[in-house]
Every structure is written in C-alpha cells, then in structure tokens.
Amino acid sequence: MNFSPNVFHMCKKCGKKYDFQEGIFHKFFYGDRLGCSYCLNDFDVYKEMIHAFNYYSLGQHYSLIGCRSNSKQIDLTPGRPYELDLTDDIGKGKLVYINYTPLGMGVLPIEIHGNSPRKPFGSNQITLYPADFMGEAAIAKATVYYWYVPDHLINDISVMLMLDAFERYYEGSFKHSIVSAQSSLEVSLSTFLKDTIPKTSNTKIDKLYKEKNTFNHRYNKVLPKLIELLQFPEIGGSINKKVNELRAIRNEIIHEGDSATELDEGTLRDMLIGIFLAFKYFKLIGKSNFEHE
The missing domain is CATH 1.20.120 (Four Helix Bundle (Hemerythrin (Met), subunit A))
Structure with missing residues (x-):
C-alpha cells in the first residue's frame, strides 16, 4: 500500500498536472533528474514543497503526510437538517479537514453541534443545517471537499x-x-x-x-x-x-x-x-x- 496518494502539481511551463508522489522523492534522494513528464521542464523539489506548504486554503498540505482527499455533491433543503456521513469513504480513518462550497446563492451549510463544539473532528458523521439567508432559496447543491488520514496510517x-x-x-x-x-x-x-x-x-x-x-x-x-x-x-x-x-x-x-x-x-x-x-x-x-x- 502506498504511503501517500497521488498529489497533483501543475507544471509552471506547460500547465499540465503531474504526480508528486513517492517516485519523486526516490529520484530526489538518488540525485536523478526531476521534471515534468510532458514538456520535460525541470522542477525544484524545495520550491514544490514550499508551494505545498503555502497552498493550504483547501488542505493541500495534508497530502504531503499521506492524507487522502475526496469530494461529493449534496442536495440541501433550506431549514431541513442534512446528515452527512463520510464513513463509507473514510472508514476507520480520521477526518482532519472539511470545506463546504455552496453552488449558487442563498443556502449556506452550517454545522450543528451540541453544547460543546467539537475541535478537532471527533466523528465522520456531521449534521448540517442549510441556512437560507435570502429567504427564497429552494433545494440547492453544495460541494463537500475533505481530507482524512487513511486507516492504515492511524497507528503510525x-x-x-x-x-x-x-x-x-x-x-x-x-x-x-x-x-x-x-x-x-x-x-x-x-x-x-x-x-x-x-x-x-x-x-x-x-x-x-x-x-x-x-x-x-x-x-x-x-x-x-x-x-x-x-x-x-x-x-x-x-x-x-x-x-x-x-x-x-x-x-x-x-x-x-x-x-x-x-x-x-x-x-x-x-x-x-x-x-x-x-x-x-x-x-x-x-x-x-x-x-x-
């Protein structure tokens, strides 16, 4: 089983995406040439690492450690709680980051919690409340994007x-x-x-x-x-x-x-x-x- 998932970075010359994964690190340590497989433009691992550290608004930094990401679209009805269950994907892994992006105007997914807001994530099941701030929204879609530690790394x-x-x-x-x-x-x-x-x-x-x-x-x-x-x-x-x-x-x-x-x-x-x-x-x-x- 691979230690980390495919992590895609964009070539600064041709704009194509390439895998930034274990093979890259092998080449780095053995002093082999590192470059885009499409246009053969060389790249610097340190600069790519700095980019990964700096680009954290969507949790990309978790990819370096071996976390995996996924996304799904959900349908939200204003005023009706939505039970988001990521267990089938995450399994016994650990959720470490989640992002909700409404598609359209009006409905914003808000997490519902008890008397003590959870931090960090304590479950792969989340209750969302679709809040209608416009007062006229119908069923709306939202994209859920998340990162998690896969179960085979939890005990490492x-x-x-x-x-x-x-x-x-x-x-x-x-x-x-x-x-x-x-x-x-x-x-x-x-x-x-x-x-x-x-x-x-x-x-x-x-x-x-x-x-x-x-x-x-x-x-x-x-x-x-x-x-x-x-x-x-x-x-x-x-x-x-x-x-x-x-x-x-x-x-x-x-x-x-x-x-x-x-x-x-x-x-x-x-x-x-x-x-x-x-x-x-x-x-x-x-x-x-x-x-x-």
Missing part, C-alpha cells in the same frame, strides 16, 4: 506526530510544532535503524548504535556510517542543517522550558521541510532497498 505514531506538527504550524503554535516534528523524526529514525542495522550483520555499526540512546548520536554519528556501509544515498547537507537547527530549538524547549530563538513563519516552514524530507527518507529508502533484495 510518526505520521500522527508529523500531522500534529503541520496543524500546529498553521495555527501559529510554532514551539508546539517544533516539539511534534522532532518527536516524529525521532520515531521514524528509530524505526529505520532498528529495521536496517540487524540486516547488515555489522558488529561495529551495532556497537556504535548501542553506545548512546540519543537522537544527536544516532542521527549524526550512526546514520552516516550506516548510509556509507549500505551505499544508500546521502540525505543531504541542507536537510541535515535544518534537522539540527530544529533539534537545538526543541532541546531548549524541553530542557529549559522555553526557547529564546525568534521564529517567523518562513523560517519554521523551511525547518519543517527539512524535517519532513528526512522523515520521507526513513519511510522510503531502507524499505525500497531491502524489498528488492
């Missing part, structure tokens, strides 16, 4: 922590985002090392791995040795720099109770892109190499 703690990091980033809770992003990367690194090191049968790597149970030691000391031994592609200096910058701020927050580092949205976005790419590396590279043995 690294994915859910990265999801939390993204959500906190868009809420402006930057320090919370940093802690969640670092935790996500630590979990994915630990899983990568535990799955990969035993397959090497290399006692030196195993001994180095067991020397210290810290992220700094395992990311900056063990991982490079393992990558060299297995001839995996390097993660990249720019990614490593962002990972270590974010790690330092996270350590201040955890060990000192706060961080004096001033962060703006763009600076944290660039760090999160670095963290996310390292996260993708751990999800893809080891698995893809050993699956083909």
Whole structure:
C-alpha cells in the first residue's frame, strides 16, 4: 500500500498536472533528474514543497503526510437538517479537514453541534443545517471537499506526530510544532535503524548504535556510517542543517522550558521541510532497498 496518494502539481511551463508522489522523492534522494513528464521542464523539489506548504486554503498540505482527499455533491433543503456521513469513504480513518462550497446563492451549510463544539473532528458523521439567508432559496447543491488520514496510517505514531506538527504550524503554535516534528523524526529514525542495522550483520555499526540512546548520536554519528556501509544515498547537507537547527530549538524547549530563538513563519516552514524530507527518507529508502533484495 502506498504511503501517500497521488498529489497533483501543475507544471509552471506547460500547465499540465503531474504526480508528486513517492517516485519523486526516490529520484530526489538518488540525485536523478526531476521534471515534468510532458514538456520535460525541470522542477525544484524545495520550491514544490514550499508551494505545498503555502497552498493550504483547501488542505493541500495534508497530502504531503499521506492524507487522502475526496469530494461529493449534496442536495440541501433550506431549514431541513442534512446528515452527512463520510464513513463509507473514510472508514476507520480520521477526518482532519472539511470545506463546504455552496453552488449558487442563498443556502449556506452550517454545522450543528451540541453544547460543546467539537475541535478537532471527533466523528465522520456531521449534521448540517442549510441556512437560507435570502429567504427564497429552494433545494440547492453544495460541494463537500475533505481530507482524512487513511486507516492504515492511524497507528503510525510518526505520521500522527508529523500531522500534529503541520496543524500546529498553521495555527501559529510554532514551539508546539517544533516539539511534534522532532518527536516524529525521532520515531521514524528509530524505526529505520532498528529495521536496517540487524540486516547488515555489522558488529561495529551495532556497537556504535548501542553506545548512546540519543537522537544527536544516532542521527549524526550512526546514520552516516550506516548510509556509507549500505551505499544508500546521502540525505543531504541542507536537510541535515535544518534537522539540527530544529533539534537545538526543541532541546531548549524541553530542557529549559522555553526557547529564546525568534521564529517567523518562513523560517519554521523551511525547518519543517527539512524535517519532513528526512522523515520521507526513513519511510522510503531502507524499505525500497531491502524489498528488492
């Protein structure tokens, strides 16, 4: 099962849409050419990532983590509650974003809640009240567009922590985002090392791995040795720099109770892109190499 769905991006030269999915990240890490399959125009993964981070008005940022999207049209009768049930599509997954777009004038879908408005989403079933603000609307249509975490990722703690990091980033809770992003990367690194090191049968790597149970030691000391031994592609200096910058701020927050580092949205976005790419590396590279043995 793929880790993420097809994510379509538009070529800035020819305007055609192309898949921005796992194959793109494989090519990125292995240094292969990246370009539009139609006009062969080259593109920059970092710029595409920045675009995905910035274009969040319809929840597009969730696609990077592995969330899936769908849409449906519904018929609304003014004054008559509508039960929207997404269970057949989402199943045991988790709804993380929803958008209602009325088609036409007059009727606006409003969510009905009890005494305590839910936040975040607690169910895949939502009751809507079609409010007629014009006083003359008949049955009207609306498009429901939503993103959800598929059920096969719900129990992947690294994915859910990265999801939390993204959500906190868009809420402006930057320090919370940093802690969640670092935790996500630590979990994915630990899983990568535990799955990969035993397959090497290399006692030196195993001994180095067991020397210290810290992220700094395992990311900056063990991982490079393992990558060299297995001839995996390097993660990249720019990614490593962002990972270590974010790690330092996270350590201040955890060990000192706060961080004096001033962060703006763009600076944290660039760090999160670095963290996310390292996260993708751990999800893809080891698995893809050993699956083909």
